[in-house]
Amino acid sequence: MPVLSTARGRTLENVACYVLLILLALVFLGPFYWLVITALKGPGQNVFSYPPQLYPKPPTLVSFFELWQVGPFHRYILNSTFAATMVVVGNALFCSMAAYPLARMRFPGRDPIFYLILATLIIPFEVTLIPSFLVVSRLHWVDTFPALIVPAAVSPFGIFLMRQAFLTIPYELEEAARIDGATEFGIYAQIMVPLAAPSLAALAIFGFVAEWNSLLWPVVVLKSQEMQTLPVAITFLDSNFYGGWRQIAAGSVLSILPILVVFAFAQRYFMEGLTAGAIKG
Amino acid sequence: MEATQVIGTRARARRWRSLRKIGIAYLFLLPAFVILGTFLVYPLFASIWYSFTDYNVVHAARFVGLANYQKLLSDDVFKTAFRNTLVYSVGVIPGCTILGLLLALLVNQPMKGITFFRIAYYMPVITSIVVVGIVWKWMYFEDGIINSMLRGLSLIAKPIPFLSSPSIALYAIMAVTIWKAAGYYMVLYLAGLQSLPRELDEAAMIDGANRLQRLWNVTVPLLRPTIALVVVLASIGAMKVFGEIYVMTSGGPADRTTTLVYYVYKQAFVFLSMGYASSIAVVLFLFLIVLSVLNIKVSERGGTVNY
Numbered sequence: 001m002p003v004l005s006t007a008r009g010r011t012l013e014n015v016a017c018y019v020l021l022i023l024l025a026l027v028f029l030g031p032f033y034w035l036v037i038t039a040l041k042g043p044g045q046n047v048f049s050y051p052p053q054l055y056p057k058p059p060t061l062v063s064f065f066e067l068w069q070v071g072p073f074h075r076y077i078l079n080s081t082f083a084a085t086m087v088v089v090g091n092a093l094f095c096s097m098a099a100y101p102l103a104r105m106r107f108p109g110r111d112p113i114f115y116l117i118l119a120t121l122i123i124p125f126e127v128t129l130i131p132s133f134l135v136v137s138r139l140h141w142v143d144t145f146p147a148l149i150v151p152a153a154v155s156p157f158g159i160f161l162m163r164q165a166f167l168t169i170p171y172e173l174e175e176a177a178r179i180d181g182a183t184e185f186g187i188y189a190q191i192m193v194p195l196a197a198p199s200l201a202a203l204a205i206f207g208f209v210a211e212w213n214s215l216l217w218p219v220v221v222l223k224s225q226e227m228q229t230l231p232v233a234i235t236f237l238d239s240n241f242y243g244g245w246r247q248i249a250a251g252s253v254l255s256i257l258p259i260l261v262v263f264a265f266a267q268r269y270f271m272e273g274l275t276a277g278a279i280k281g
Numbered sequence: 282m283e284a285t286q287v288i289g290t291r292a293r294a295r296r297w298r299s300l301r302k303i304g305i306a307y308l309f310l311l312p313a314f315v316i317l318g319t320f321l322v323y324p325l326f327a328s329i330w331y332s333f334t335d336y337n338v339v340h341a342a343r344f345v346g347l348a349n350y351q352k353l354l355s356d357d358v359f360k361t362a363f364r365n366t367l368v369y370s371v372g373v374i375p376g377c378t379i380l381g382l383l384l385a386l387l388v389n390q391p392m393k394g395i396t397f398f399r400i401a402y403y404m405p406v407i408t409s410i411v412v413v414g415i416v417w418k419w420m421y422f423e424d425g426i427i428n429s430m431l432r433g434l435s436l437i438a439k440p441i442p443f444l445s446s447p448s449i450a451l452y453a454i455m456a457v458t459i460w461k462a463a464g465y466y467m468v469l470y471l472a473g474l475q476s477l478p479r480e481l482d483e484a485a486m487i488d489g490a491n492r493l494q495r496l497w498n499v500t501v502p503l504l505r506p507t508i509a510l511v512v513v514l515a516s517i518g519a520m521k522v523f524g525e526i527y528v529m530t531s532g533g534p535a536d537r538t539t540t541l542v543y544y545v546y547k548q549a550f551v552f553l554s555m556g557y558a559s560s561i562a563v564v565l566f567l568f569l570i571v572l573s574v575l576n577i578k579v580s581e582r583g584g585t586v587n588y
Contacts, residue, residue, distance in 0.1 A: 014392070017387070017390065017392065020387060021392075021395075021398045024398070024402065025397075025401045025402070027460075028401055028402050029404060031417065032404065048424040048425060093312075094313050094316065097310075098310050098314075101305075101306035101310060102310075105306045107303045107306040110306070113310065117317070120321050120322065122569065122570065123321055123322075123566075124517075124521055124566065124569055125521075126521060126542045126562060126565065127324070127325060127563070127566045128321055128324035128325055128328065129545070129549070129562070130327075131327035131331065132320050135319060135324070150320075151316070151319075153312075154312065156317065156321075159313060184302075184309075185305075212409070213407075213409040215410060215523075215524050216524070216527075216546065219527075220550060230409075231409050231410075231411040231412075232411075234409075234412065235527070248415060255411070255412060256412050259408070
């Protein structure tokens with residue numbers, strides 16, 4: 001609602017708002033621009049020149065190819081993609097499976113179990129870090145995919161989200177299916193899950209982004225070069241490759257591109273899913 | 282068959298069906314139980330147990346009672362980490378809370394192209410902390426872009442050692458955290474703003490209140506539940522900060538950017554003193570419990586807003 005009442009006043013206010021919006025956009029997007037142009041600079045161009053070079057002349061993709069000198073970057077990308085995808089699959093499956101009886105069936109222990117799961121939301125990952133690592137190590141999973149995937153395959157928040165979604169599905173559909181003789185699993189698979197698709201989509205996106213960007217856990221459980229995930233690999237670039245700014249920038253750009261693509265497509269679900277869960281609890 | 286036998290059979294069938302139903306319910310829950318139990322519940326208790334031992338990977342854990350906790354009290358690095366975490370929280374929490382609100386108010390207007398700006402401000406949130414840390418580390422270099430711009434605008438004569446100065450480094454990291462998180466809180470505020478009833482604001486406008494007055498006396502009070510949620514999320518996030526420090530400063534210079542979580546990591550995986558590290562983790566956990574309890578109390582109080 002405008003402050004000033006004259007037409008000229010309102011236009012002035014509009015302009016002022018746009019100026020502010022653009023200035024803030026520069027602040028929030030500027031570093032990304034800097035990252036991208038650094039990745040596009042060729043050898044011989046000083047990244048930290050003064051005055052700073054705000055546009056690469058000419059832009060070149062050579063830094064991206066040089067990444068492979070450091071390590072098997074295609075493996076890093078593959079590992080991250082595989083781990084993130086499997087985590088999403090696990091979450092979609094196990095969280096919805098757990099949420100179904102909690103939302104729709106009556107059995108002894110249902111409510112205490114739900115509160116227990118809620119309580120686990122308080123447990124910060126950092127406190128579980130060391131024993132989790134020791135469990136993984138005793139299972140001989142160190143430096144393997146199960147170590148990355150299994151601990152993240154179920155998230156308490158995911159169970160909460162799916163239960164909310166299932167609770168909003170009208171009973172009549174379920175009753176009709178029961179009259180037709182459907183099994184519990186049939187109702188779950190053919191009615192509940194399809195109808196809760198938006199929440200599943202939000203869960204999938206959160207899970208993918210969280211797993212893709214995960215840093216501390218892969219640092220702890222991975223050892224060999226071939227198994228590293230992208231974020232960890234980038235930190236290696238940073239510490240071993242001193243002076244290789246272009247390559248580090250190229251690696252960083254590679255690691256955020258998939259997320260940006262996923263986000264661009266699913267931006268609506270993302271923000272909806274985020275606020276739905278947050279406001280309720 | 283006799284009537285009683287028929288009824289008996291039916292009753293048995295019913296009991297069998299409900300047992301089966303319970304079994305199915307628990308079967309659905311089984312994977313979640315196994316995974317959450319193994320990687321969340323068990324580690325929590327194991328951590329508490331380890332904090333009373335001197336486990337250091339080389340030899341088996343030996344019970345040492347409160348020795349680790351006593352060591353904490355005289356550990357200067359722990360005290361520094363504790364203080365750093367507090368200072369960091371005191372800076373980051375208001376920063377995120379206020380900036381998030383300002384951004385939300387700004388982008389809540391039905392202006393053309395506003396979605397672009399909402400997405401732009403949200404970009405840092407979905408970007409990996411590693412990438413964010415690396416870019417900002419470069420920007421903070423003495424010959425990096427920030428110093429270049431400040432010198433170009435003649436604002437400073439010599440470059441500022443953002444990350445290598447013990448007194449400035451922590452604040453430099455706080456700026457990065459706020460930059461990365463503001464968009465997330467903006468979205469939360471946006472959702473809150475868009476669910477507010479417009480009548481009150483319009484009534485205030487009719488009564489002649491200007492924008493600032495309406496903001497302070499109508500919008501913000503109505504937004505109290507969202508603000509409470511943001512403050513608590515920001516507090517919990519601030520106490521758990523790790524990525525920025527791991528990437529940008531490795532806890533230095535002189536431990537001035539070491540925070541509690543980073544210290545847990547360092548003790549456990551660099552010094553391999555897992556027992557000692559567990560005691561730090563337990564202290565952190567206790568603080569998080571306190572924060573969560575505060576959360577429940579505050580959001581219960583501000584939860585029902587009376588119009």
